[in-house]
Each structure stands twice: as structure tokens, then as C-alpha cells.
Amino acid sequence: MTNLKEIQEKVNYDKLFDCVQCGYCLPACPTYETMERETHSPRGRINLVKMVAEGKAEVEDLRNPIEKCLGCMACMTVCPTNVEYNLIFEGAKEVIEDHDVKPAALKKTEDFIFNSLFPSSNWMGSIGNAAWIYQKSGLQKAAQTTHLTALALHAGRFERVMPDLPSPIERILRKRRVLPDYKLRTTVAFFTGCVMDAMFFKTNQNTVELLRLSGAEVLMPKGQTCCGALHSHAGKAESARELAMRNIEAFDLEDVDYIVNNAGGCGAKMTEYPQLFEENTTWHERAKEFAAKVRDISEVLVELDGLTFTQPVQRLVTYQPSCHLTNIRRICDEPRMLLHAVPGILVKELERPDFCCGSAGIYNLVNYDESMKILDLKMMDVKERKTNTIITTNPGCLLQMKLGIERHGLEGEIEAVHLVDLLMEAGPSAK
Amino acid sequence: MNSWMKKLLQVLPEKQILTDLADRYSYSFDASFGEYLPEAVVQVKNNHEVAAVLRVANVYKVPVYPRGSGTCLSGGPLPVKGGIVMDMSQWPEKIEMQPEDLIVKVSPSARTSEINKAAEAYGLMYAPDPSSAHVATIGGNLAENSGGPRGLKYGVTKDYVIGLEVVTPEGKIIKTGGQTIKNVTGYDLTKLMVGCEGTLGVITEATLKLISKPPATQTILVSFSEVRTAGKAISKTLTSGILPAKMEFLDQACIRAVENFQPAGLPIEAEAVIIIELDGHPESLKVEKELIKGIMKQIGAVDIIIPKTVEEAAGIWHARKQVSPAIAKIKPTKVSEDATVPRSRIPDMLDRLNEIKRKYNVEVVVFGHAGDGNLHPNILCDKRDQEEMLRVERAVAELFQAAIDLGGTLSGEHGIGTMKAPFMESELGAAGVDMMKRIKNSWDPNHILNTGKIFSEQGQRLVLRHD
Numbered sequence: 001m002t003n004l005k006e007i008q009e010k011v012n013y014d015k016l017f018d019c020v021q022c023g024y025c026l027p028a029c030p031t032y033e034t035m036e037r038e039t040h041s042p043r044g045r046i047n048l049v050k051m052v053a054e055g056k057a058e059v060e061d062l063r064n065p066i067e068k069c070l071g072c073m074a075c076m077t078v079c080p081t082n083v084e085y086n087l088i089f090e091g092a093k094e095v096i097e098d099h100d101v102k103p104a105a106l107k108k109t110e111d112f113i114f115n116s117l118f119p120s121s122n123w124m125g126s127i128g129n130a131a132w133i134y135q136k137s138g139l140q141k142a143a144q145t146t147h148l149t150a151l152a153l154h155a156g157r158f159e160r161v162m163p164d165l166p167s168p169i170e171r172i173l174r175k176r177r178v179l180p181d182y183k184l185r186t187t188v189a190f191f192t193g194c195v196m197d198a199m200f201f202k203t204n205q206n207t208v209e210l211l212r213l214s215g216a217e218v219l220m221p222k223g224q225t226c227c228g229a230l231h232s233h234a235g236k237a238e239s240a241r242e243l244a245m246r247n248i249e250a251f252d253l254e255d256v257d258y259i260v261n262n263a264g265g266c267g268a269k270m271t272e273y274p275q276l277f278e279e280n281t282t283w284h285e286r287a288k289e290f291a292a293k294v295r296d297i298s299e300v301l302v303e304l305d306g307l308t309f310t311q312p313v314q315r316l317v318t319y320q321p322s323c324h325l326t327n328i329r330r331i332c333d334e335p336r337m338l339l340h341a342v343p344g345i346l347v348k349e350l351e352r353p354d355f356c357c358g359s360a361g362i363y364n365l366v367n368y369d370e371s372m373k374i375l376d377l378k379m380m381d382v383k384e385r386k387t388n389t390i391i392t393t394n395p396g397c398l399l400q401m402k403l404g405i406e407r408h409g410l411e412g413e414i415e416a417v418h419l420v421d422l423l424m425e426a427g428p429s430a431k
Numbered sequence: 432m433n434s435w436m437k438k439l440l441q442v443l444p445e446k447q448i449l450t451d452l453a454d455r456y457s458y459s460f461d462a463s464f465g466e467y468l469p470e471a472v473v474q475v476k477n478n479h480e481v482a483a484v485l486r487v488a489n490v491y492k493v494p495v496y497p498r499g500s501g502t503c504l505s506g507g508p509l510p511v512k513g514g515i516v517m518d519m520s521q522w523p524e525k526i527e528m529q530p531e532d533l534i535v536k537v538s539p540s541a542r543t544s545e546i547n548k549a550a551e552a553y554g555l556m557y558a559p560d561p562s563s564a565h566v567a568t569i570g571g572n573l574a575e576n577s578g579g580p581r582g583l584k585y586g587v588t589k590d591y592v593i594g595l596e597v598v599t600p601e602g603k604i605i606k607t608g609g610q611t612i613k614n615v616t617g618y619d620l621t622k623l624m625v626g627c628e629g630t631l632g633v634i635t636e637a638t639l640k641l642i643s644k645p646p647a648t649q650t651i652l653v654s655f656s657e658v659r660t661a662g663k664a665i666s667k668t669l670t671s672g673i674l675p676a677k678m679e680f681l682d683q684a685c686i687r688a689v690e691n692f693q694p695a696g697l698p699i700e701a702e703a704v705i706i707i708e709l710d711g712h713p714e715s716l717k718v719e720k721e722l723i724k725g726i727m728k729q730i731g732a733v734d735i736i737i738p739k740t741v742e743e744a745a746g747i748w749h750a751r752k753q754v755s756p757a758i759a760k761i762k763p764t765k766v767s768e769d770a771t772v773p774r775s776r777i778p779d780m781l782d783r784l785n786e787i788k789r790k791y792n793v794e795v796v797v798f799g800h801a802g803d804g805n806l807h808p809n810i811l812c813d814k815r816d817q818e819e820m821l822r823v824e825r826a827v828a829e830l831f832q833a834a835i836d837l838g839g840t841l842s843g844e845h846g847i848g849t850m851k852a853p854f855m856e857s858e859l860g861a862a863g864v865d866m867m868k869r870i871k872n873s874w875d876p877n878h879i880l881n882t883g884k885i886f887s888e889q890g891q892r893l894v895l896r897h898d
């Protein structure tokens with residue numbers, strides 16, 4: 001017999017009553033659209049969590065509906081009663097993890113991803129040592145040798161769209177502190193992110209340069225690590241907490257105005273750090289201070305307003321916002337303001353920009369088929385815009401859009417680019 | 432596997448029959464109270480599938496519960512006797528515009544806002560505008576005869592239906608009405624189906640009337656220091672020769688809840704406000720606006736706000752939309768009623784509500800489509816508090832009685848379903864209810880379609896508590 005009290009605590013049972021079952025979230029939910037049943041809708045999931053917490057259904061009944069949830073949190077933005085689905089979702093994930101009801105194949109895939117791919121509690125390497133994530137073509141091989149047939153099957157597709165790794169020299173030569181040329185306007189710390197830093201090293205360098213040109217002193221604290229979002233979303237609350245503590249300590253050493261990131265998903269997780277710790281503890285307080293400083297690069301660039309763009313960019317652009325930037329951080333305008341500041345480009349909004357691309361952390365690795373259905377809907381929307389560039393604000397989305405381009409045979413016609421790289425292309429200089 | 436389930440597998444593709452516990456629980460609720468676990472959920476996608484399922488159900492006497500988006504506020508789609516939930520929402524959406532005839536043919540799954548969007552592309556409008564239009568299906572709207580703020584000038588769903596395709600509980604596909612505006616051939620079964628809450632047939636297609644979209648609108652916000660004066664202002668306006676498109680009422684509790692939730696600049700000192708929308712030609716709007724100002728001043732309004740920009744007007748209507756979520760913050764459970772009274776009795780109804788509030792010591796807030804007498808008294812409570820819920824049950828019963836005493840009705844738009852069934856006889860009398868039951872019996876001799884709704888069982892009472 002499962003301990004209901006414990007389940008109720010984990011899933012934030014009281015918060016379930018905020019849901020009045022109005023159904024307003026149904027039209028916003030990608031999986032309700034692709035999987036065509038209420039079981040895979042926010043309202044259905046919340047109700048199931050309640051049924052499990054009341055002992056009317058088993059944890060096993062909850063597994064599939066929760067596993068298939070993207071965690072995109074589009075439901076939160078449209079919910080009229082502000083149901084905190086993020087807490088309910090992560091709580092449910094934790095309950096599932098605790099109850100050991102995951103099928104063996106999924107567990108193996110997750111173990112592989114968390115122990116070999118992303119920093120786990122055992123792996124606490126600092127940045128600079130980022131070659132862990134993969135050597136090009138390493139992912140598939142690693143998956144093959146661990147007999148993860150399903151993952152190995154698709155890993156090749158991801159690898160094809162991954163950028164080349166920078167040379168170790170470039171990484172070693174990276175400066176830990178840069179200063180603006182003219183007046184110093186602010187001091188910020190840069191959170192590099194693990195995926196961003198491994199795969200999109202150049203984008204990170206560009207981010208630092210844009211900050212510098214805007215008048216910021218930029219520090220890159222050693223000892224920072226993965227934000228823990230993926231761990232949280234997989235129900236590994238303990239690992240997420242450990243990673244959060246590492247980061248809070250790493251950034252505590254620096255006296256900065258902001259902690260800047262360029263990955264919507266990481267930024268969202270870092271503002272949620274206080275939720276990982278019990279209230280009225282020192283760690284909770286430290287997490288609150290940390291979270292209050294977290295900013296997306298677009299917010300800081302708009303606030304500093306220190307750039308002019310000198311180089312017209314001949315691109316037709318559409319914008320795929322990061323779900324967590326939109327739905328958790330509620331940042332919608334800033335990236336668009338920056339886009340419109342670039343001379344020469346033409347921006348065409350997607351019909352449904354707030355519809356997830358299906359990347360969703362490791363969702364596209366563990367739920368490949370479901371993820372591709374969602375990606376295909378996104379690509380239809382993209383194609384109808386008839387643009388040649390998709391701008392994103394998160395590494396996961398960037399990879400997924402690259403995958404979408406390849407999947408739909410659009411290589412050479414459409415390119416996926418991080419907002420920061422587009423801004424660099426536009427010849428930024430200090431105002 | 433029981434025998435009717437085996438038969439279902441013969442008439443429907445297997446993936447359209449859901450029997451997992453998780454799936455069944457996901458169709459066990461709507462936006463009202465209670466949860467009832469069905470034995471199976473079927474997702475139908477054409478009229479033949481509907482007919483086939485109903486024929487099986489009719490032979491095996493298994494209850495069938497049609498369900499659209501499950502936004503019903505009166506328990507309409509709840510499978511109160513188990514059996515089969517018939518999910519209409521995954522039916523491929525069809526919205527076939529015939530702009531030159533000002534009609535549109537739609538599938539039962541089409542969402543109401545999508546129908547209006549399709550009409551707007553031709554400068555037309557589908558007028559009924561329930562707040563849930565972007566989620567609810569037209570099938571649900573038809574079954575509940577839903578309406579919204581625009582009902583004051585343009586009427587409700589039933590005023591826009593000219594033809595239906597319906598599957599009877601015995602599994603026969605019939606057509607009612609047609610494609611013409613005038614039609615007096617035989618009994619008006621179309622109107623009988625609309626508002627039947629899915630107890631007489633399953634609607635599988637509808638032909639709806641469209642009207643041309645008014646070229647301009649004008650919003651006016653009027654505040655009052657007395658609730659009764661606001662009530663009087665409504666009748667006074669409506670008898671002055673002006674027919675606004677919308678006339679919405681908010682009491683002070685609602686105003687303050689909205690301002691606490693998402694400040695919108697509503698006057699928090701006012702005891703009540705009325706939000707008016709005029710529509711029509713820009714020139715006539717100018718005249719009507721002045722007339723309304725005059726009426727409001729004369730009756731003793733404290734303030735009259737005329738928004739200067741489209742954005743300001745949208746802000747006021749956004750605030751109106753926030754009432755529902757905002758009041759949910761006062762207390763977690765919302766018992767939302769929609770008793771409706773003749774328009775001249777609104778001030779009396781407001782007094783009665785005040786009495787009820789004091790007598791049972793419950794939190795009551797009032798807003799609604801006051802222009803057509805359709806108030807939404809909401810009782811705010813906590814369903815985990817059994818003692819409070821008992822008081823709420825009594826308050827609701829008295830509220831219904833008050834509406835009936837004043838010559839009104841139990842429900843203006845949300846329907847009877849399970850919640851109001853016990854009060855039917857006090858409004859309609861025993862003979863009235865009996866005639867309705869006879870209609871039900873002749874359409875559905877085996878009582879398989881949405882059984883347990885509208886008509887109460889011996890001794891059934893309103894129950895908002897559960898163990």
C-alpha cells in the first residue's frame with residue numbers, strides 16, 4: 001500500500017484544488033492536440049494526480065500521462081485561476097521516480113542520459129571540462145554499447161545536426177573576466193549552461209561580447225554547473241537540489257547585479273531554485289537571492305540599451321520562443337524588440353509561436369515519436385511563413401529546429417539561429 | 432469483457448474505445464461538481480459510428496453520456512450511472528461557410544469561437560458568445576442552449592439554429608429543420624433538441640444562421656453608490672428605445688476581487704457598476720451614447736466613464752472577463768448559479784440575495800448579464816469544509832426559490848443537469864414535469880441517453896458535499 005500522505009505532500013495536493021476544471025487550457029496543450037484524449041491534457045493530468053493522491057488510482061496509472069507531458073507550461077499561461085502546474089508536474093514526476101514504476105528500457109535510457117551525458121550528482125565537473133557531453137558521433141556509439149536500441153536508433157539523427165565542437169585551445173583561452181571599452185555600466189556574471197557551452201560555445205562567446213559592448217563587465221565564475229532543469233523534470237529532485245547548491249555557491253562568490261543566461265530553460269529553472277528548498281532555511285534564502293538576479297540575455301540587452309546595429313541583415317525571419325521563457329519567466333517582448341532592432345530583416349510571426357516545438361529537455365530523446373508529431377506541426381507553421389531563418393532562444397529548441405529542418409528536407413533553405421548569433425551578425429557596436 | 436463491450440469492438444475501431452482507468456477517470460468530470468467513473472469512453476468521428484454505438488447501447492440497455500469539451504457547469508456530461516461516455520470532441524472539425532445564404536454548416540466538435548472566426552472572414556458574425564466559446568463545442572452549446580453577453584440584443588443559441596442532424600437514442604439518423612430561415616413543416620424538433628442537454632438525441636451536424644457584423648462598438652462604464660439604483664438603471668435604459676448589445680453588472684465584491692487580482696482601474700468605492708456595449712453605425716452610436724449619459728445622470732449614477740481608445744475599451748472588457756478567476760481567489764470553491772428573473776425584478780432579486788447571504792452566513796458575489804435578467808450569483812466556499820457546504824446547499828435551495836417567487840427561472844444558460852434537477856417541479860409544477868417526462872419516454876424508451884439528468888429521482892436533493 002502506497003503512503004498517500006507522502007504522495008499528497010509531493011504533488012502539492014492542496015494546489016490541485018486551484019483547478020476548477022474549466023478546460024481553458026485544452027486549446028493550449030500540444031499533447032492534447034496530438035494525442036487526442038483528455039488523459040493527455042493539463043486538466044486530465046491534474047485530475048489524475050488528484051485521483052492518485054486520493055488512492056482512487058495507482059501511481060502506475062499516472063505514469064504514461066505524466067511521461068508524455070512536455071512540461072512546456074503553456075497551460076499555466078492561459079489558466080485563469082493560476083494553477084501552479086509546474087509544481088504539480090514535478091511532484092508527480094518525483095512520485096513516479098520513487099515508486100519505481102518506469103519500464104526497464106526507459107530507466108536505462110534515463111540512466112544513460114543522466115550519468116553519461118549530463119552532469120549528475122556523481123559528475124560535478126566545472127565548465128571548461130565540457131567535452132563530456134559528446135564527441136561528434138559519440139552519442140550514437142555510446143548508446144549502442146549500452147544496448148539502448150531505441151535511443152541509438154534516433155541518436156544518429158541528432159548528431160547530424162549538432163555543430164562541431166570548438167578546439168580545446170579555444171576553450172582554455174577563454175577569459176574569465178572581460179571589461180567594456182568605455183564606461184562601466186554594470187557588472188554581471190554569465191551562466192554558461194552545460195548544453196549551450198558544449199555545443200554552442202560560439203554563441204556563448206557572442207553573448208559575452210554583446211554584454212561587453214553594452215557596457216557590462218562580465219564574469220564567468222568557475223565551479224558553475226548544469227542548472228538541473230532536466231533532473232527536476234525527470235523527478236530527480238535530489239540531484240537538482242545538489243546542482244542548485246553548487247551554482248548558488250559558485251555565484252555567491254561574485255558581487256554582481258545580474259546572473260545572465262542565454263538558455264530560456266536554464267533561466268526558468270534558476271528562478272525556481274527557491275522551490276527546491278524548504279522555506280525558512282538558509283538555503284531557501286540564498287536561493288531566493290540568487291533567483292532574484294537571474295536574467296535572460298534579451299532582458300539585459302534591452303535594459304542596458306547600449307547597442308546599435310551597423311550591418312543590415314538580409315534575412316526573412318520567424319521566431320520560435322522558448323516555452324519556459326514565455327510561460328515561466330513570462331518574457332515575450334524583449335527578444336522581439338531586439339529582433340526588430342536589426343536593420344534589414346523582415347520578421348514574420350508564427351501563427352502559434354507559443355506552441356512547443358517538442359524538444360522539451362530530453363523529451364525528444366525518450367519520447368521520440370510523440371516529439372516528432374509535435375515538431376511536424378511546428379514545421380508546418382514555419383513553412384507557411386516562407387522565411388529562411390528560425391530564431392530561437394534556447395539550445396534545446398535550436399537543436400530541435402535544426403532537426404525539423406533536416407526532417408522536412410529544408411537544409412539550405414531554412415537555417416536555425418540563436419538570437420544572440422543573429423545580433424552578432426548585425427554588426428553590433430556600442431552606442 | 433462484458434458482452435456490450437465486445438459488440439462495441441465490432442462497430443468501432445479499437446483505438447476509439449478507451450477502457451484504461453486513467454482514460455476513464457479523464458472523462459469522469461466536467462466543470463461542475465462530482466466525478467463518476469464510466470466503464471468505457473468512445474471517441475466517435477461520424478454519424479454512423481454514433482448510430483452504431485447507440486444501437487448497441489439500446490439493445491444492452493447501457494447508459495450513454497454525450498460529452499463535448501466538458502465545460503458544463505451543471506453536470507450535463509457526467510456519467511452518473513456509469514456506462515459509456517461518448518466523446519464528441521475528436522470528431523474532425525468541419526465549418527462549411529455559405530456566406531451568400533448567411534448560413535454555416537458545422538460538425539458537433541467545432542468550437543464556437545472558430546465558427547465566429549470563420550464568419551468574420553466574410554464580414555459576418557455568429558452572435559451567441561458564451562465566455563467559454565474558445566473551448567466549448569457547438570454541440571455542447573446547442574445541447575445547453577448557451578448564451579453570452581450579446582444575448583441581450585441578439586438572442587442565444589436557439590435563435591441561430593435552423594437545421595440539425597440528430598441520432599436518436601434508438602440509433603436512427605434524422606434531419607430536423609432545413610436551410611431556410613422560415614420553416615413551419617411539422618413540429619419544430621430543432622427547437623426541442625436545442626437545450627435538451629443531450630437527453631433526447633446526439634447532435635451530429637448543425638446548420639446555423641449568421642448575421643452581418645456591426646461596423647462599430649462603443650463601451651460605457653457606469654458606477655453606482657447603491658445596488659438598487661444600478662438595477663433600476665437597467666430597466667430604464669431598456670425602455671428608452673436603445674438596445675445595447677451587452678449590459679453587464681458587477682457588484683462591489685466582484686469589482687474589488689478583480690482589482691486585487693489584476694488591477695484594471697475599476698472604481699473600488701462603487702457599490703456596483705454596469706458595463707454597456709452599444710453597437711451599430713458610428714453615427715448612431717454618437718447619439719445613443721449621449722442618450723445613455725443623460726439617463727444615467729438622471730437616475731443618480733456616480734460616475735460615467737467613456738473610454739477614449741479601443742485599448743481602453745478592451746481593458747474594461749478584459750476586467751469583466753477576469754471576474755470569474757478573480758473571485759475564485761476569495762475562496763477555493765465556487766458554486767456558480769445562473770438564476771434569471773424578469774428584468775424589472777432585478778433590484779428585488781439583489782435584495783433577496785443579500786438576505787440569503789446574511790441568513791446562511793455565506794459569501795455571495797453577484798455579476799452577470801443583467802441586461803437580460805440573467806444574474807450569476809456565486810457562492811464562494813471551500814468544498815473540504817462539510818459544515819460550510821451544508822449551509823451552501825441550503826442557501827442555493829433558497830436562491831432558486833427566490834428566483835421562482837419573482838417569476839423567474841432556475842437557469843438562464845447553464846442548464847439543469849444533475850444539480851438543479853430536484854428543483855424542477857417547483858418551477859414547472861408536477862403536470863409540467865410529467866409532460867416533459869412523456870417526451871423523454873417516447874424518444875428514449877429504454878432510458879439510455881444521458882440518464883439521471885434533468886429529472887430527479889424520488890427524494891433526490893442538491894448535494895455539494897462528498898466523502
Ligand SMILES: Cc1cc2nc3c(=O)[nH]c(=O)nc-3n(C[C@H](O)[C@H](O)[C@H](O)COP(=O)(O)OP(=O)(O)OC[C@H]3O[C@@H](n4cnc5c(N)ncnc54)[C@H](O)[C@@H]3O)c2cc1C
Nearest residue numbers: 499500501502503507562568570571572574577578629634
Ligand atoms: C469558465 C466558464 C464560463 C462559462 N461561460 C458560459 C457562458 O457565458 N454562457 C453559457 O451559456 N455557458 C457558459 N459556460 C458553460 C458551458 O461552457 C456551456 O454549457 C457549453 O455549451 C458546454 O459545451 P461543451 O462542449 O463543454 O459541452 P459539455 O460540457 O461536454 O456538455 C454539455 C452538455 O451537452 C451535451 N452534449 C455535448 N455534445 C453533444 C452533442 N453533440 N449532442 C447532444 N448532446 C451533447 C452533454 O451531454 C451535456 O449534457 C461556461 C463554463 C465555464 C467553465
Ligand code: SF4
Nearest residue numbers: 019020022023025079
Ligand atoms: S485552465 Fe486552469 S483551472 Fe482551467 S482546467 Fe486548466 S488548469 Fe484547471
Ligand code: SF4
Nearest residue numbers: 029069070072073075
Ligand atoms: S505542460 Fe505543456 S504538454 Fe504538459 S499539460 Fe501543460 S500544456 Fe500540456
